[in-house]
Amino acid sequence: MGRRIVLSMLGLGAAGVVAAPQLQGGLEALLGAAADKDPTGLTELLPNGGGFRYYSVVSSVPRKDESSYRLTVDGLVDRPATYTLDQLRALPQTRTVRDVQCVTGWRVPQTPFSGVKLSALLDAAGVRPEGKAIRFTCFDGAYSESLTLSQARRDDVLVALRMQDKPVSHSHGGPVRLYVAPMYFYKSAKWLSGITVTSDVRPGYWEERGYDVDAWVGRSNGRTDAPTV
Template sequence: MSGAEEPGAPVGRRLVLGLAGLGVAGVLGGATASRKLSEWLAPAELRDPTGLLATLPLGPAFRFYSVTGSVDEVSAADYRLSVGGLVAVPATYGFDDLRALPQTSFSSDFHCVTGWTVPGVAWTGVPLRELLDLARPAAQATAVRFRSFDGTYTESLPLPVARHERTVVALGMLGGAVSHAHGGPVRMYVDGQYGYKSTKWLSAVELTEDEVPGYWEHRGYAVDGTVRA
């Protein structure tokens, strides 16, 4: 995510005040106040060099995070998604191409493996299985790998999870378009999996012979991101 602060830089006054306000909102104000404050903070301070956002009691609000610290924004008009790998029909889709495909909408909780949850998030998008059917995966393909246009992040899913009806290439969330801060204009959402499985700033979908560990799996996270009760 883009932001003004560099790694190791002093924490900006707005970030400090925002963190304090978010903590109070999470404790006292409930979902509405916390979400409003997180939306106020996100556009100007998309990076958290302190790591405090992951630890404060912010309530049911998204924390904004990128493993690269900065991600160039891509407009819907310039957006491209490639689908390839072990497929018979590789393709590239623009935003309007994706919007013309069958869509699904539902609400589901977003769970981060670090312990916070945003309940009842509204999602709209293309079921990933629609793109997989169009691509015609090869017989030896058993998994799907995802790439982000941040140039660093990757993730993967076994093919049965990738084909689940609530594994979606998301074009909308929270009642509007997927913002850049939330990983837009297009991101993944994988229902029933922790958030690290839902790749932000999605740029590529690749069919693979085996499930390839992603960014966080190389740093100790489980390859199976299923949310546990």
């Protein structure tokens, strides 16, 4: 009898894996509706409860504000620069509304991001001919990311100051984060503090740990999610 319970758990587990795509869709719809009316926030703790999840690779991240935040642009450029938060806000702003897709599976629909086009900062710095890629560094002290120069020049790659039409909060990587719309969300480095033009692509933090460098949503990391762009 005990053995039968063990075996039926295994059976249920296997059935769950087989039926998961249908079950997941139904549950997401149900929980999404419940979460809208849930004042306690408890539904957010349930699996697929929706929304963003917080990932950090270090134990604590310093906080930066108007006075302490700096973004440096350097490397293979003619005019290295350092921007304060106010200087970034004074530049022309671009707003995009796209889905966010994490490589671990969660997706947040139609999320507005706005900020300065990365290409504008690169143009202002004047990329030298030998510059072929960008390395991004973060003030959490550990995270890094990379893009090729042509990826970095896309119109939907932003140095984001606002997310969901509010200033990017600390837990979402504020005050300034990278936003790479067509790629998995690990490319959108949080707590962005450095943009360095390099001669070749240097894999970032997660990429040294097995994730794809060219992280197009739906065409990398062995996943088939619907593209976000």
